Amino acid sequence: MSSWSRRGLLAAMAGAAPLPLLAQGGPQGGVQGGASGDWPSGPIRIVVPFAPGGSTDAVARLAAPGLQSALGVGIVVENRGGAAGSLGTDVVAKARPDGQTWLLTFDSHAVMPALVPRLPFDLRRDLEPVTLIGGAPYVAACRPDKPFRDLAGLLAAARARPGAVTFATPGNGTIGHLVMTLLGSRAGVTFQHLPYRGGGPAVNDAVAGHVDMVVGSAALLAPQIAGGTLRPLVQFGPQRLPALAGTPTAEEGGFPGLQAEAWWGVFAPAGVPAPIVSRFHEALSAAFREERVARQVTEGQQARLVLAGPAELGRFLDAQVETWGRVVRENDIKAD
Incomplete structure (x- = not known):
């Protein structure tokens, strides 16, 4: 299993x-x-x-x-x-x-x-x-029909539409919010943060397509990733999760030291x-x-x-x- x-x-x-x-x-x-x-x-x-x-x-x-x-x-x-x-x-x-x-x-x-x-x-x-x-690593994930399929594609979309690519988190000041802010700063791009009151509503709106992606702990996103309603883009752990072996870490994507767990x-x-x-x-x-x-x-x-x-x-x-x-x-x- x-x-x-x-x-x-x-x-x-x-x-x-x-x-x-x-x-x-x-x-x-x-x-x-x-x-x-x-x-x-x-x-x-x-x-x-x-x-x-x-x-x-x-x-x-x-x-x-x-x-x-x-x-x-x-x-x-x-x-x-x-x-x-x-x-x-x-x-x-x-x-x-x-x-x-x-x-x-x-x-x-x-x-x-x-x-x-x-x-x-x-x-x-x-x-x-x-x-x-x-x-447990934080993970950024989106609906499978979004145009970006990995971290490189996500950053390319953010450069093409500055401030237009949105991400949901369980709230302001959460680690998911902070790591995306740090990623944007290091990559020279700007994302739009949409804070929610809890992980459940943030995930639901990402699945429904109301936001471009959601950033949360691996456990929060696991059911949707397993069910195919969300696609992982990048994981922020020190190494790949065995269950996400095909999803590179942010460090592998060119951002050494960028970890969030x-x-x-x-x-x-x-x-x-x-x-x-x-x-x-x-x-x-x-x-x-x-x-x-x-x-x-x-x-x-x-x-x-x-x-x-x-x-x-x-x-x-x-x-x-x-x-x-x-x-x-x-x-x-x-x-x-």
């Missing part, structure tokens, strides 16, 4: 659905040893700073059973959406640094400092990196003891390596598992904040 099938995408959500908001744990006590000997002291809360039903929520709920088994306590997945993810992030930034509250967030985390004015927290001062779970990362309130951070990272990584969960992430979210630790996530976040913050500032991009 092709990993681009609708069944693969729905598998992650179906696998996550039976998990209640509070998974009942076994005897409390959990991880023992060193400074984390009395941790966890009760149910662990994972804050997702977005509404239920999205990819971040699904990823959190996929990890919860494995975490519960490893740590011996209940796992609460708490959705705190609003303000591009900053409301839920602030909850974690202000939580007690006791290892009972964690943040599982999305790529918009790196754009917040530039996009949301007067954040009540500092990403690096108030939050501790824990785990970079994985990433949807990614999921876990953070803790600053001050959580290092042994607790280490043990939570180990338990979380083990949960995602479980065969069923790994398959649902790689197929359902079209993601590659990374499972990198605190130092790697910190360096990755710094690079993402620098890259996308510069695009926001130089192009005076505002949030919806």
Whole structure:
């Protein structure tokens, strides 16, 4: 079965659905040893700073059973959406640094400092990196009857009709918006951005032909690409997805370093003891390596598992904040 099938995408959500908001744990006590000997002291809360039903929520709920088994306590997945993810992030930034509250967030985390004015927290001062779970490339796709068939054709159309070629995204300041802005700048062309309130409406209008193309994560576009109602033009990952082996990356198209991936990362309130951070990272990584969960992430979210630790996530976040913050500032991009 092709990993681009609708069944693969729905598998992650179906696998996550039976998990209640509070998974009942076994005897409390959990991880023992060193400074984390009395941790966890009760149910662990994972804050997702977005509404239920999205990819971040699904990823959190996929990890919860494995975490519960490893740590011996209940796992609460708490959705705190609003303000591009900053409301839920602030909850974690202000939580007690006791290892009972964690943040599982999305790529918009790196754009917040530039996009949301007067954040009540500092990403690096108030939050501790824990785990970079994985990433999935952003993809630009269009209806099969559009005249451009690849990145070169798209750029040629944009040069022939400056500002007339349109692209839809789930909103202003999303990574899809920013990577197309960066592509236009580097290629010397101008696209017209049409922001939508969510990925579903953006995809629907691209399929209907109301916009020239849509830019979204591979998981968002997978059902339409599999069904033939959208044709991929370019993918922005570090290498080609196996399921998109015929679609070159932007780097292969002549734009070295031009990468954009949807990614999921876990953070803790600053001050959580290092042994607790280490043990939570180990338990979380083990949960995602479980065969069923790994398959649902790689197929359902079209993601590659990374499972990198605190130092790697910190360096990755710094690079993402620098890259996308510069695009926001130089192009005076505002949030919806």
